[in-house]
Amino acid sequence: MRKKVIAGNWKMNNDVNGTVNLISEIKKELNAKSQKADIIVCPPFTNLETAYALVKDSTIKLGAQNMYFEESGAFTGEISPSMLKSTGCEFVILGHSERRTIFHETDQTINKKIKTAVKHGLKPIFCIGETLEEREKGITFKVIETQVRNGLEGLTQSELSDMIIAYEPVWAIGTGRNATPQQAQEVHQFIRGLVAKLYNQGFADQLVIQYGGSVKPDNAKELLSQPDIDGALVGGACLKADLFVKIIDAA
């Protein structure tokens, strides 16, 4: 049975002090119910070391929000996989829609990033999702299939054994408008079927597929009770310890 995984994407929020406060509060709020899910926090790069010192003796795992696909060199402003590893990072979010739209990342860039991440033992949280325009045109499945095929091109099952896929409809991110549990479930089921076709059923069955897009305590339970929804990637609500832990408890 797949364990639920709840990850918090802090985006560009919290300085070092804010990181200490938020993680300390999350740790205080966690209870016996929370321990049934895996928990990941993804603070900004500058706070990873601070965050690691606070989570290392807890059940909370650490992730980064991005990474460059080269290992080192003249890439001003970029962060390499080994730099992330050296801070204690276990996960890295790749292909978030804000990276795709604001920073023009393509499926090909994301594919290179996944390849470099897994080579260095980082576990990718690979984000995919359609825009509102694409959903209204009725091409959601086509868009998802293209993102999955291109993003995972050339990667083997063993390289991807620790990957998480996050289905995040772009129209639901930060908008307060979540996909209905049925809308999310049908895409998750499609993704699992596609992964079974590209790899095999056994791999697809154990793959964790998170939903992301305006997950809040009041909609988490219904979303997370869908058969193919194995967790949540949470933006806004992860910045408040009580809300984040309520979502974890719903899992």
Ligand code: PEP
């Ligand atoms: C996200 O940024 O991954 C996200 C899902 O944000 P929010 O929960 O705020 O919609």
